[in-house]
Amino acid sequence: MSKQDSATESKAILIVENASYEYRAVRKKLISRAVRQSALGNASMTISSGDAIGIVGSSGAGKTTFARILSGQLVPSSGVVSYLGTDLQQMSNENELGFRRGVQYVFQNPRASFDPRLKLGDSLLEPLKSLKILGNHQNIIDQTLIKVGLDISMIDRFSHELSGGQLQRMAIARALVVKPKVLIADEPSSSLDVSVRAQILNLFKDLTDDEDMALILIAHDLAAVAYTTKQIVVFSAGGIVEQGSVSEVLVAPKHKATADLIDASIGI
Amino acid sequence: MSKDLLTVKNYSVSSGSISAVRQVDFKVSENEKLGIVGESGAGKSMLGLSLMGLLPFGWESTGSAELAGRELVSMSEKDLVGIRGRDISMVFQDSLSALNPMKKIGKQLEFAFKHAEVSRSESFDEYILTLMHSLKIDDPELSLQKYPHQLSGGQRQRILIGMAVACNPRLIVADEPTTSVDSVIQRDVLDVLISNVSRLGASLVLITHDLAVVSNYCEKIIVMYAGKIVESGPVVSVMGNPKHPYTKALIGSHISLKHIKSGMSKRLPVIPGMMPAIQAIPTGCAFKTRCGSATAACEVQPPNFLVGERTVSCWHIEDQSE
């Protein structure tokens, strides 16, 4: 991912260069005053197909901000994000549709990310329609559900009729139906129970075998990330402080933040 | 063996015909740290709240729970007010909602302190600095003047611990004290909790779904499933050699760096299915729907078999060795 040789360069999907971000918290009621808070400083990353990158760091380290910049939800205060060679800020409508299809996001809380009034099948159909995906939609949905280990009959249920783990699978399925090039998951398992968490992490681990898709998994739990992904990026105080393969990072951490994370990850 | 502080017998927490905790028995000795683990909905919080007499409306506890010789189950609200904080107190999970947003931290701590009516040689102002020091809060004077939302999650959680220990209780129930903070802060918070418990010579009931927390910080463990205790005993033996299929499965599905470092690509075993809702707990062993060793015998509720120092509620305990 950080290698500069031309072979990886050609497969690069998403490139972030020197992205910074400041949150502007406006205090209401009293004096309206914009307080600028730097959440991310000069972060760069190249994501190529087949990558499985874990992003770790303590809370407030800038992981989510970075992920939201990657997925186009936030526009960086400075720096450039480009998708398949095009700057997100200068995209044509057509390219933008491609980007929205190509980069999918899975949120921490699956309950909050489904419309409770829709049947799950309709929730899954929605991205296929709005992103104008061709093909037999029903087939695509069925195949994806099988892939994430859900029963096909679940499409007739509502979100409250599923357990947290099932619903998170459904959220992953919804991201996968459009065959994204990059799948970003922000703490997808931390609202889930131990036994269910293992199921979800296994699912992500399976997804890393897909050479056509890049997976970005964000978590504060180093063990969960290390179990699932191939590479690890450590965030601390709004920046990337260390990156490398899982074994490199775990065996010989270079930065104190990494060492702290390893230290904090108490075992049984 | 030290004296028993809390003795719980045939204890249930129910609302009408449904029960969140079903006929549990356990003991907490003086100076002991007991961990309670289990999946979401196993009844851990309801058990903790019921001991405090703070159950949600419509819920009640039955059976017996004796704290230092006093029966909690039939205790009047007036007596409960007298023992809450002083004899038994609680650390709650979500520190932001558990603290009064309109009162300064200092004032909230002061209430807990003043309530104790313990004859103390020191005034609140003297005490508070010692306390803040033991909570590892830098710049105590400034922090005391702050409102909860101005502190970080880890700081707030430590303040809650401070409130729980301010009245010198004999038993502290901590319900998921670290689920809302990240792993680095988790350790600071737990260290502060444990050191304060030891400082007071109190006992601790630590409720969590994280097996690693219990195995690192507690001496005894209770594993709950669908309102029942399925296995309990010393942490070393239960974690080192689990007997109940559910305990085994929980430990198996736990990810830890140690395992990753050793066998990099090994797949985690998972427990199929999910825990039944309390309205639909099957008869017999509640785990039978997910258990690989289930047989016809499991249609009948297994009793708590004694295996050495531990209890195991299963018909098919493979080996009886410790």
Add this chain to the structure above:
Amino acid sequence: MSIFLFRRFLAFLVAFFLTSILIFVLVRVIGGNPATTLLGEYSTPEAVREIEIQLGLDRPIVIQYFEWIINLCSGDLGTSFRSGLEVNYLLASAIPVSISLSIGALIVAVLIGFPLGIISAVKSYRGSGTALDFFSQIGVAMPIFWSGALLSMFFGVRLGLLPTGGWVGWSENYAQSLRHLVLPSIALGIGIGSVITRFVRTAVVEVMRQDYVRTGRAFGMSEYRALFSIGLRNASLPIVTVLGNIVSHLVGGTVITETLFSMPGLSRMILDNVISRDILVVQNLVMIIVVYILIVNFIVDISYFSLDKRLRVK
């Protein structure tokens, strides 16, 4: 704090000018030419012209507006055309009546509203009891003219305990003033009290449901202590924000109550002038009520600010 005050004050000024323009324009559009209206059936072009000059209505409309505002601000409310008396003079006797009634009603409303609200909250967060809620619904829905009529029929006519209408000035005989105030205050206070009951109830229930109440109790606070030291205190914030709402209930209710009990207050004065078609006086009186409401809202904002200490911490 001072910046906050300044901002609120700016908002106050903006609201003042907007409503004054609105009233000014409405009076012209709906009321037509004040001079014609004033003269009614006796209007002849000459008479109208004469009045227009006398009242300054012949000047450009914008000038008229600013003159009106300047006069208002300098306390000159003009002269009642009919009686020839200065409006200020008339107000001096009307305003004490209206204020007495408002304060009386507010006292009744608070005496009813807070205890009932708290009791009903305690019942409801414990999961039982909607009877009180039911009564407060009735109280809100019951029109003042009906409750007022019932009250005066029973206590005034039937028992002969209290006067059913009219007014005696405070300086003449304060005992009599009080007696005259009782029934109207109750009639008006019941409705407002029910509104307060419901606000207090919702606010307290909401607070008592919070986790931090449970925390307080976990460290030995009794349920009642928690109710008073946490519940009511934290509920005071949402309650203060609806005070403005309550004041508009109060102003609206005062008009009806004054009429029903024939009290010579501000609303009676407005009505009298409407009947005598003295539109310019009506315009001034309405503006006084607007200013009153604006001031109350200003005070509500400030008390909200001083109650919510968190807002003050930088």
